Amino acid sequence: xxxxxxINKNYNPGSVNELCLFKDFNLTVKDGEFVSVVGxxxxxxxxxxxxxxxxxAVDSGKILINGEDITKQKDYIRQRRIGRVxxxxxxxxxxxxTILENMSIAENKGKPYNLGRGVxxxxxxxxxxxxxxxNLGLEDKMGVQVGSLSGGQRQALALLMATMxxxxxxxxDEHTAALDPKTAExxxxxxxxxxxxxxxxxxxxxxxxxxxxxxxxxxIMMHEGKAILDKAGEEKKSxxxxxxxxxxxxxxxxxxx
Amino acid sequence: MALLLSVLEQxxxxxxxxxxxxxxxxxxxxxxxxVDGSFPFxxxxxxxxxxxxxxxxxxxxxxxxxxxxxxxxxxxxxxxxLKVRDLLSGIIMMTGLYTINLWVAGSGYVAxxxxxxxxxxxxxxxxxPGFLVNFKNVIIIFLITMVAKYLLDWYMSTKSxxxxxxxGDNDTIxxxxxxxxxxxKIVGLSIANGLVSLSGCIYAQQQRSFEISIGTGAxxxxxxxxxxxxxxxxxxxxxxxxxxxxxxxxxxxACVAVAMFAGISPNAIKLITAVLFLIILVISMDRKxxxxx
Numbered sequence: 001x002x003x004x005x006x007i008n009k010n011y012n013p014g015s016v017n018e019l020c021l022f023k024d025f026n027l028t029v030k031d032g033e034f035v036s037v038v039g040x041x042x043x044x045x046x047x048x049x050x051x052x053x054x055x056x057a058v059d060s061g062k063i064l065i066n067g068e069d070i071t072k073q074k075d076y077i078r079q080r081r082i083g084r085v086x087x088x089x090x091x092x093x094x095x096x097x098t099i100l101e102n103m104s105i106a107e108n109k110g111k112p113y114n115l116g117r118g119v120x121x122x123x124x125x126x127x128x129x130x131x132x133x134x135n136l137g138l139e140d141k142m143g144v145q146v147g148s149l150s151g152g153q154r155q156a157l158a159l160l161m162a163t164m165x166x167x168x169x170x171x172x173d174e175h176t177a178a179l180d181p182k183t184a185e186x187x188x189x190x191x192x193x194x195x196x197x198x199x200x201x202x203x204x205x206x207x208x209x210x211x212x213x214x215x216x217x218x219x220i221m222m223h224e225g226k227a228i229l230d231k232a233g234e235e236k237k238s239x240x241x242x243x244x245x246x247x248x249x250x251x252x253x254x255x256x257x
Numbered sequence: 258m259a260l261l262l263s264v265l266e267q268x269x270x271x272x273x274x275x276x277x278x279x280x281x282x283x284x285x286x287x288x289x290x291x292v293d294g295s296f297p298f299x300x301x302x303x304x305x306x307x308x309x310x311x312x313x314x315x316x317x318x319x320x321x322x323x324x325x326x327x328x329x330x331x332x333x334x335x336x337x338x339l340k341v342r343d344l345l346s347g348i349i350m351m352t353g354l355y356t357i358n359l360w361v362a363g364s365g366y367v368a369x370x371x372x373x374x375x376x377x378x379x380x381x382x383x384x385x386p387g388f389l390v391n392f393k394n395v396i397i398i399f400l401i402t403m404v405a406k407y408l409l410d411w412y413m414s415t416k417s418x419x420x421x422x423x424x425g426d427n428d429t430i431x432x433x434x435x436x437x438x439x440x441x442k443i444v445g446l447s448i449a450n451g452l453v454s455l456s457g458c459i460y461a462q463q464q465r466s467f468e469i470s471i472g473t474g475a476x477x478x479x480x481x482x483x484x485x486x487x488x489x490x491x492x493x494x495x496x497x498x499x500x501x502x503x504x505x506x507x508x509x510x511a512c513v514a515v516a517m518f519a520g521i522s523p524n525a526i527k528l529i530t531a532v533l534f535l536i537i538l539v540i541s542m543d544r545k546x547x548x549x550x
Contacts, residue, residue: 076436077435079432079435080435084433086429090427093430094430096422096426097426104419105419105420105434108416109433109435110435112416113416113417113419113436114415115412116415117414117415118414118415118416118418118419119414162433
């Protein structure tokens, strides 16, 4: 379970550009929930993910994972139990390393990176089996540098790498936004499959309202640092894209967008 | 013949330096100017150990490596912990090391002509057959360079080495893997400067002296070697990139030797170094552009 309690965050405090992003923000994500988060630019979606992952520090408030306070924990220590896929496909993989090397390094997450061999040849077939269901032909490109793959292929690999080791949370940061519609669809289905299969607690930020409605079992709409809409379970199932679009347009108009 | 041998000897000695520069410049994407200080640092340690303490020559190699590694750790700490920009961290270390090198060596010029060194000691002399006497230096340098190259190749294939490659590529993923990326950078800088210092150690013994000015432009020589090596042998797959870097260094020394042979004054050497580097840089950029089209 993930809890954000009374989070306060100001950007540029004390200057004319002071921007209050979160004021007493609270959020609880239960185990097994797949939360879709939507909202306009600057509503605090990505900041929220960054706060959870430790990429930005909070001014006050607490972040708990399974009851343990991780507010002061360094980002790299927190991320040992968090998997994250970024909007930019190049963020989740190492371009100059091969698929095999990338998967090897990802599988070692949580274990020491010592002077043992980086690539375990015996694992080659296991990795191939993991790549085969993607239907992207990656299983035949184990020795190819990831930098030469397409955005969709890289994102699929990044998703696989983020979920290879046991993790408490999967964080998806607009991970289909940089892909063409068809590839985005494939990656989204793949995501759903992985999340269901591993029963992973997931937070997905997306600009695609249809994905937010279609996937996941909870939907949150953020606006100016607040969750203005939060539907889970049956309530979430009954919601449709038009309805969300309506609310979304309304808040955008209020903002003058 | 003597010229060719000298090119090979110096080329391979600087090849070890180039391996260090390769780690920082190509792998870590960190333009590390510490090299101008850590190269003479290795040389200074060496002459002090041999002259002052009578340490067996062979031991100067690991000690110089460790000394350089320590220097690299300092650069890393300045950059990572004190959050000083990469170029500035190197400049600070390079400037400070100038004084430290003078302290360690004792003065700006120290000769070790009459002392045993890795090329000239009772053991090496006793096993060298007569017909190989002229090639003794080049063979010893070749062996040390190969050991350095293979150790680096091995390290880069370990889990720890993978992290080093990853951090220069995309440091976000290193954090995602639950590892402190700052620590990985420090490790990389320490290995790199260890190699550079090792190169300085061998250089001092080949020249049989230490001179404070040998550090000036060392990083440029290293960069030129790395760029020649990596761009010239990009297509050659059986060549490990580490080998190409060493060959790049030999080619670079050959270019300089040709310039000197053509009658350019030795006083102009740094200018030649700079101009040559500029030419190499521009040519390698051109190649990239052509590829992009």
